[in-house]
C-alpha cells in the first residue's frame with residue numbers, strides 16, 4: 001500500500017460551505033447539511049462545494065459515521081477535507097483522550113469519559129489511507145484554508161519539502177528529528193538542566209508556586225514552531241508571561257493569536273480554536289491557557305486586517321455537556337458552516353448569522 005499526499009492542494013474558485021471541526025457529532029452534521037440545502041447524496045443545484053476544516057473525529061458519539069460520510073463526499077468530488085491535529089495524531093498512533101474509538105490500547109482515555117462507536121475492524125486501513133490523503137493547506141482562488149494557523153514560513157518550508165508525494169508521517173518524523181537536534185543543542189540543553197536542578201521541583205506538581213522557566217519555555221516553543229506540520233494543524237505558540245497548570249503539568253507557552261500579525265491580502269479560514277456562539281454560551285472544556293478570542297465578538301472577523309475567520313463553535317464539547325446534563329438537547333457548543341461568498345454562518349440549530 002502506498003499512501004501519497006499532496007499536502008498543499010489547490011481547489012477551484014467556486015462557492016463554498018466551509019464546515020468547522022465535527023468531532024464525531026454525526027447528528028449535528030446531518031442536520032447542518034440539510035439546513036444548507038444538500039440532498040442525501042451531498043449535492044446542491046448551484047455547483048457549491050463543501051470544505052471540512054479537519055478534526056472530523058474524536059470525543060463525539062460516532063466518529064466512524066462522520067468519516068464514512070465525508071470520505072464518500074470527497075471521493076465523489078463533492079467536498080474537500082483538510083487534515084486536523086486529531087487525524088494527524090491517529091496517523092502517528094498517539095493514544096489521546098477521545099481517540100480510543102480508533103487507537104487501542106489507550107491508557108490515557110478515562111473510562112466513561114467518551115462514548116463513541118468504535119471503528120469496525122475491517123475499516124481501519126481504509127480510514128488510515130483516507131486520513132493520510134488529506135492536505136494540510138487548501139488554496140482556493142480567493143481564500144486560504146488551514147486547520148489552525150496560516151504561518152508563512154511554515155507553509156513555505158512545507159512547500160519546498162513536500163514534493164507532491166511525501167507521506168505526511170515521514171515528513172513529520174523528519175521535522176521532529178530537527179526539533180530534537182535544536183532542543184539538544186549544547187547551550188539550551190544545559191540551561192534546561194540548570195533550571196531543573198535549581199528549582200528541584202516537578203512540573204507535574206500542581207501545588208508548586210510556578211515561575212516561568214525561560215529555557216523550558218524556549219524548548220517548548222521549539223517543539224511546536226520548528227515543525228511546520230504542527231504549526232499548521234495545531235497553531236503557533238510563544239513563551240508565556242506566567243506559567244499555568246493544564247492537563248497535568250505546568251505549561252510555559254501560550255497559544256499565539258497569530259491573526260493579529262497576519263498581514264496578507266488573502267482571507268484565511270480556520271477551525272480548531274473553541275469559539276463561543278454568543279456571550280451566554282458556556283465553555284466547559286477545551287480552555288487551555290488564555291482565551292484567544294478575548295475581545296473578539298462571536299461572529300466577527302479576526303486579526304489586524306480583519307480577514308481571518310474561525311468556524312469552530314465548540315461542538316467538540318457536547319460529549320461533556322451530555323455527561324453533565326443527560327437528556328438535554330440544547331447545546332452551548334454548535335456545529336457551524338461559513339458560506340462563501342455570502343459570508344453567513346449557518347449553525348446546526350438553524351441559526352444564520354452574518355459575519356461582522
Ligand SMILES: [Mn+2]
Pocket residue numbers: 021055084085086147148233234271272273
Ligand atoms: Mn484541532
